[in-house]
Ligand SMILES: Nc1ncnc2c1ncn2[C@@H]1O[C@H](COP(=O)(O)OP(=O)(O)O)[C@@H](O)[C@H]1O
């Protein structure tokens with residue numbers, strides 16, 4: 540591995556002596572390494588060297604073009620904030636292909652802590668602030684410049700259409716075992732599609748969204764709770780604010796793990812919900828439209844239903860997309876997401892009220 544990493548570093552014109560490397564195993568899409576170099580003045584400097592998963596990102600060059608546009612814009616718009624800095628090769632590219640077709644990039648390392656779990660409300664609030672700030676800085680960015688690198692990623696209606704076609708085809712004869720799950724998910728179809736329908740009617744704006752707002756995609760001060768920077772910009776695409784908000788809640792405020800069989804306990808942890816909403820709205824209240832604010836809570840439900848659809852669809856189609864550890868894995872995930880969606884539906888009025896509260900609180904602050 541050392542030789543491969545060294546070659547990548549050389550291509551990105553890193554000067555000095557290769558000292559060591561370490562694989563960082565937090566993410567589960569890309570291969571991520573921290574590489575340490577000794578510089579001319581004898582100090583050590585770290586970089587992140589990453590190999591993009593080209594099974595997920597079929598057009599990695601378009602991914603990098605999006606990232607270049609977005610990071611450049613952010614640096615210009617908010618020079619005082621941290622933004623990932625991607626190094627260039629001699630021919631001014633932010634990526635290289637190796638001999639095996641591997642796609643590599645190199646960017647700035649932050650001495651930081653990554654939290655996989657929402658350990659406390661302070662961390663969740665600050666993750667909310669970080670993602671909210673990301674939205675704010677990109678508020679006037681022209682989203683049409685970006686390539687939709689994963690087409691229809693959060694087109695909830697299309698996700699439903701595909702699942703319904705797959706149910707009709709039923710290639711593995713599994714549909715008869717999941718009728719209860721199918722009945723529930725179809726019963727909430729229109730409600731879950733509210734936001735994409737509003738977008739189609741021009742009632743919600745298309746913005747630049749992050750699309751992977753997990754808490755482990757924010758780097759925090761070493762050992763602390765202050766957010767330093769938003770990372771993992773691969774899925775930055777045009778999208779709906781409420782889906783970023785909702786996906787964050789789906790992860791940070793679920794009382795159980797996505798893979799849990801403890802369906803009874805799946806549900807929204809309101810303390811974490813409140814914390815994230817507070818941080819997010821503190822940064823975004825001034826720019827969100829009325830419709831956007833009014834649909835943030837519903838966005839949590841919509842994206843959770845969408846995720847249920849994706850797990851259920853993959854189960855019916857023989858589990859080829861999501862990595863599984865046992866045959867029923869995607870069915871377990873389906874049930875756990877459905878339980879979370881049901882709890883969100885029940886708590887929707889309360890979740891909406893919390894958004895309204897922080898909207899009022901932060902909207903008119905100077
Ligand atoms: N610039 C960075 N500085 C420090 N750690 C980083 C940096 N970029 C990524 N990491 C670490 O590597 C992990 C995986 O990186 P990420 O870009 O999120 O890849 P994935 O798409 O696989 O999730 C992060 O969760 C974080 O812990």
Ligand SMILES: [Mg+2]
Nearest residue numbers: 566755756771
């Ligand atoms: Mg990540």
